[in-house]
Amino acid sequence: MLRKILAGLLTLALGFSLTGCACSAHGSPVPEATPEGTQVKANNVNWPKDKLKLNNEGVPTLRVYVVEEETARSMDIETYVEGVLAGEMKNNWPLEALKAQAILARTFVLKFIQDKQSQYPDADISTAIEEAQAYAAGDVNERIRQAVSETRGLVLSSNGELPYAWFHAHSGGATELASVGLGWDDPEPGYTQCTGSNEPDTVADEADAQALREAQNWVAEFPLEALENALAQLGKDITLTESSKLSIAERGDSGRAATILVDGVEVNAANLRMALGSTKMRSTLLSTLSIRDGVVRMSGKGYGHGVGMSQWGAYGMAQTGKTAEEIVMHYFRNVTLEKLW
Numbered sequence: 001m002l003r004k005i006l007a008g009l010l011t012l013a014l015g016f017s018l019t020g021c022a023c024s025a026h027g028s029p030v031p032e033a034t035p036e037g038t039q040v041k042a043n044n045v046n047w048p049k050d051k052l053k054l055n056n057e058g059v060p061t062l063r064v065y066v067v068e069e070e071t072a073r074s075m076d077i078e079t080y081v082e083g084v085l086a087g088e089m090k091n092n093w094p095l096e097a098l099k100a101q102a103i104l105a106r107t108f109v110l111k112f113i114q115d116k117q118s119q120y121p122d123a124d125i126s127t128a129i130e131e132a133q134a135y136a137a138g139d140v141n142e143r144i145r146q147a148v149s150e151t152r153g154l155v156l157s158s159n160g161e162l163p164y165a166w167f168h169a170h171s172g173g174a175t176e177l178a179s180v181g182l183g184w185d186d187p188e189p190g191y192t193q194c195t196g197s198n199e200p201d202t203v204a205d206e207a208d209a210q211a212l213r214e215a216q217n218w219v220a221e222f223p224l225e226a227l228e229n230a231l232a233q234l235g236k237d238i239t240l241t242e243s244s245k246l247s248i249a250e251r252g253d254s255g256r257a258a259t260i261l262v263d264g265v266e267v268n269a270a271n272l273r274m275a276l277g278s279t280k281m282r283s284t285l286l287s288t289l290s291i292r293d294g295v296v297r298m299s300g301k302g303y304g305h306g307v308g309m310s311q312w313g314a315y316g317m318a319q320t321g322k323t324a325e326e327i328v329m330h331y332f333r334n335v336t337l338e339k340l341w
Contacts (some may be wrong), residue, residue: 194252
């Protein structure tokens with residue numbers, strides 16, 4: 001679960017049809033087969049070792065721009081991952097869920113450094129959620145430190161390359177491929193998959209239970225002008241009226257809207273979600289979509305883009321005794337866990 005969801009905000013929103021997708025065409029999970037190639041072995045992982053300095057224990061050090069302090073600080077990557085983990089999950093969540101998130105956080109930062117450059121000078125990455133991952137060093141506790149320590153140096157590898165370690169808060173029951181959930185234009189990565197998500201129906205902790213309910217189902221309303229502005233951001237010049245028509249043109253295998261028709265004009269649903277605001281249009285797993293009384297009305301399930309690991313799903317799997325490795329292997333196919341240091 002993203003900690004900012006507890007505050008009513010979504011922190012990080014960073015499919016193509018694949019044979020063997022473990023979801024029905026309407027998004028209901030079906031019995032899942034073991035993903036082909038799960039145990040592909042990679043003898044070496046291509047990671048940006050040449051871009052980073054290593055401390056005397058062989059652990060990379062980072063220059064992290066801390067937005068709240070308006071300065072770049074030097075820290076080893078494990079310390080950075082602790083802050084990310086505390087920002088992305090509540091620090092009292094099941095240990096194996098925290099460990100799974102730590103593996104993804106570590107993979108994420110290395111992939112970022114390998115492929116991108118921080119917008120902040122003299123920094124490898126920042127704590128700005130718009131750029132990278134959530135970060136809350138003040139919420140690091142012994143449980144967070146244990147999760148990071150027990151996964152020290154572990155990353156995901158896809159045939160020797162770092163994958164995009166995508167995650168989201170709640171899938172609404174089934175995850176999705178990047179081309180649908182993220183509007184991914186490149187060829188679909190070989191490690192994404194559509195699979196049942198194992199999210200719990202309820203939890204004992206009342207604060208968590210409230211956040212879970214908000215992630216499971218949502219409703220949103222937008223004035224016509226807000227939709228017009230969002231469409232304009234996407235290069236669609238459409239004047240809306242009370243008689244305008246909205247409909248879902250195409251769905252992914254999880255049931256998420258891939259494209260939406262606005263007065264007959266096709267719009268990418270994932271891009272429209274971001275333009276409207278991902279904390280209001282919480283997912284593209286839409287249940288209803290209409291214009292009534294001059295207001296755009298929609299409802300849906302889940303919170304986030306639906307690609308990769310569901311954080312609430314990790315919670316549910318950990319509660320049933322699954323390990324961190326089993327959790328990440330459930331959400332990503334054709335990957336291995338590799339220890340870099």
